[in-house]
Amino acid sequence: MSQHVRRRRFCKLTPEGWAYLVILCFIAVGAVLRNVNLLIATTGMLVIPLLFNWRVCANLQGRLRGRRMVPDRIHAGESVNINWHCENHSRRLTARNVMVHDKVHQDGDESSTGSLISKIKSLVYRTGRSAYFRTAWPSNYAHACFGPISPGDTTTCSFKCRFPARGEHLLESAVISCSWPFGLISCRSFIDSPETVLVAPTLGHLRPTWEQRIDSMEIGDRSRKRRIGLEEDLFFALRKWRSGDSRKNVHWRSTARLGYPVVKQFDQPNDRDFALALDLHEQDETTRTGCELILSFAATAVSQLSAEVHGQLAVGICGEEEKIVTGRHTPHTSRNVMRSLATATPKLTPQIDSTIVELASRVSSGTPIYCLSTRRPPEWLSTSDEDQLSPSLLSVRHLVRWLEVESPEFNDLFSIETCATDTDHADTVESNETLVAEVSA
Numbered sequence: 001m002s003q004h005v006r007r008r009r010f011c012k013l014t015p016e017g018w019a020y021l022v023i024l025c026f027i028a029v030g031a032v033l034r035n036v037n038l039l040i041a042t043t044g045m046l047v048i049p050l051l052f053n054w055r056v057c058a059n060l061q062g063r064l065r066g067r068r069m070v071p072d073r074i075h076a077g078e079s080v081n082i083n084w085h086c087e088n089h090s091r092r093l094t095a096r097n098v099m100v101h102d103k104v105h106q107d108g109d110e111s112s113t114g115s116l117i118s119k120i121k122s123l124v125y126r127t128g129r130s131a132y133f134r135t136a137w138p139s140n141y142a143h144a145c146f147g148p149i150s151p152g153d154t155t156t157c158s159f160k161c162r163f164p165a166r167g168e169h170l171l172e173s174a175v176i177s178c179s180w181p182f183g184l185i186s187c188r189s190f191i192d193s194p195e196t197v198l199v200a201p202t203l204g205h206l207r208p209t210w211e212q213r214i215d216s217m218e219i220g221d222r223s224r225k226r227r228i229g230l231e232e233d234l235f236f237a238l239r240k241w242r243s244g245d246s247r248k249n250v251h252w253r254s255t256a257r258l259g260y261p262v263v264k265q266f267d268q269p270n271d272r273d274f275a276l277a278l279d280l281h282e283q284d285e286t287t288r289t290g291c292e293l294i295l296s297f298a299a300t301a302v303s304q305l306s307a308e309v310h311g312q313l314a315v316g317i318c319g320e321e322e323k324i325v326t327g328r329h330t331p332h333t334s335r336n337v338m339r340s341l342a343t344a345t346p347k348l349t350p351q352i353d354s355t356i357v358e359l360a361s362r363v364s365s366g367t368p369i370y371c372l373s374t375r376r377p378p379e380w381l382s383t384s385d386e387d388q389l390s391p392s393l394l395s396v397r398h399l400v401r402w403l404e405v406e407s408p409e410f411n412d413l414f415s416i417e418t419c420a421t422d423t424d425h426a427d428t429v430e431s432n433e434t435l436v437a438e439v440s441a
Contacts, residue, residue: 017184061187063089088149095149096180103172200338201295204416273312273363279373280319282346290374290405316355320345377402
């Protein structure tokens with residue numbers, strides 16, 4: 001959510017207003033040429049709706065406040081809802097026919113027309129009572145309509161947006177328009193609301209082979225599988241009291257309500273660490289595609305590790321910039337990892353050795369380090385001459401699990417589905433009754 005600063009307001013005729021004005025001018029010219037008093041009176045009566053529409057619309061527009069709400073996590077290829085909240089500060093008038101026009105493009109690619117919203121599939125009012133589509137706006141705007149907004153009330157509307165590529169995308173200044181009550185004049189206000197959205201890589205599908213690898217981590221000094229004590233576990237349920245249960249685990253409030261003793265039941269998760277190193281080596285178009293697969297694998301693995309890993313999470317990204325994100329596997333740490341994956345840039349010769357050594361120092365001893373790369377394993381992983389290796393590499397060599405993107409082993413662990421077709425997008429619009437805007441890379 002971002003703060004919005006109102007820049008300026010202006011009023012203009014709508015297409016219906018222009019048609020009304022043409023008819024009004026035709027009647028006025030006929031009244032002057034023919035000197036017909038009835039037509040002159042009719043002209044004066046027809047001017048009143050225009051003035052009334054302008055005055056009421058301008059009064060309402062000055063009392064409307066809007067703010068944009070963007071989801072915390074967005075993945076490429078997925079449809080996300082971008083919500084707009086509009087508040088009516090008027091004391092008496094109910095605002096109707098209020099629309100928001102939002103502009104989205106990929107940051108750093110302003111000159112490309114393909115970076116703007118290319119297609120508006122459909123638009124349906126959230127009230128579900130009428131459909132509306134206007135071609136007067138450029139194609140790089142997404143539109144959504146609010147329902148009636150009572151005085152002092154706030155109404156929400158949303159549109160669906162799809163980002164096909166990861167990276168930074170910019171939500172630019174938006175326009176809020178109101179044409180109530182007759183729809184002849186539209187008063188618009190520009191709202192300064194620039195907001196950068198980080199789009200994480202596309203989520204794929206981890207095959208059962210990957211889950212078997214995680215579950216088969218060695219127990220002992222080479223891969224500690226710690227268990228938290230009973231007092232530090234997570235409370236998740238209540239059960240009946242059994243002989244031998246401690247008194248301090250009795251849930252007294254539920255016991256008094258149910259009439260029989262119940263105790264708190266705790267979960268004992270595996271406090272296991274997980275380390276992942278990403279070698280973003282880009283040499284040609286094939287390796288560039290491989291780097292995107294690596295980032296998608298990392299995003300999918302981190303998002304699906306909540307059931308297997310509750311300890312330290314360490315992800316090292318080796319590209320143009322070396323980034324290492326560590327922390328307990330919590331939603332906050334996952335968000336930091338996704339942000340780093342969204343902005344990661346491949347490099348011709350990344351130094352993955354130092355990243356692996358640093359990752360080993362961030363997790364418990366014996367934790368395997370899965371290294372994904374577009375190139376073959378380095379020589380120090382397979383050499384038998386240990387005298388040529390530094391002590392740091394020698395200590396972590398047995399922990400590295402090297403996975404090459406083009407190898408059959410990687411294909412057995414991960415797969416990524418292709419994006420839906422435009423026909424599927426249109427079907428989604430018809431079923432959900434929302435606008436779908438597609439941002440092309």
